[in-house]
Amino acid sequence: MYADVVDSNPKNRMRLQIDENLKRIYGETLSEPVPDRLMALLDELRKKAAATDAVDPSDLP
Structure with a gap:
């Protein structure tokens, strides 16, 4: 029935x-x-995030 209405x-x-x-x-x-370029950018972001997470907050001024 639906097909009849559409047609x-x-x-x-x-x-x-x-x-x-x-x-x-x-x-x-x-x-x-x-x-590939987007995958490379994502990899860079992951590395930066990992480096930021590795910083000990007590080491900050």
């Missing part, structure tokens, strides 16, 4: 097609690997 209204068909295309593109994007 009878051009706006509903258009919305359904847009929804399907967005889901497809989003799904493809999720399966893409993270770029």
